[in-house]
Amino acid sequence: MSAPDSFEEYVAARRGALLRTAYLLTGSHEDAEDLVQVALIKAVPHWRRIADHPEPYVRKVLARESISRWRRRRWREVPTDQVPETSVEGPAADRVELQRALGRLAPRQRAVIVLRYYEDLTEAETARVLGISVGTVKSQARDALVRLRAESLDTVAP
Missing domain, CATH: 1.10.10.10 (Winged helix-like DNA-binding domain superfamily/Winged helix DNA-binding domain)
Incomplete structure (x- = not known):
């Protein structure tokens, strides 16, 4: 991938790929969207430094933030009234x-x-x-x- 001219171009070009990676890290579409948002917010202040090759920095933030979120939430239980349907072929x-x-x-x-x-x-x-x-x-x-x-x-x- 060539270096994007702007942060907005980078987000437009890579958002889908970042969401897929975040989904695999979190297992939830909502958490994946939040994780990508946090990673991009954290990338903005460093954009001048990382603009030539932002992917490694953004991936690092995704991975580390995912682990940090898991650590904060790992002992919380999520009650539910219904057992999810599991029959899929x-x-x-x-x-x-x-x-x-x-x-x-x-x-x-x-x-x-x-x-x-x-x-x-x-x-x-x-x-x-x-x-x-x-x-x-x-x-x-x-x-x-x-x-x-x-x-x-x-x-x-x-």
């Missing part, structure tokens, strides 16, 4: 199951999986975005994949 079921599986990962593991395999970042780029070492990226990805595989086997077992 076909490709939509795969997407739903992937979303649920990602939601069961720890926030850092989820961020590593999304950045490495959805955003297709290298281990070094993922480490830089999350502010962690490459070794931590490797171990978090390994642990997350082990957990995802184990859970997928649990759902397939009779």
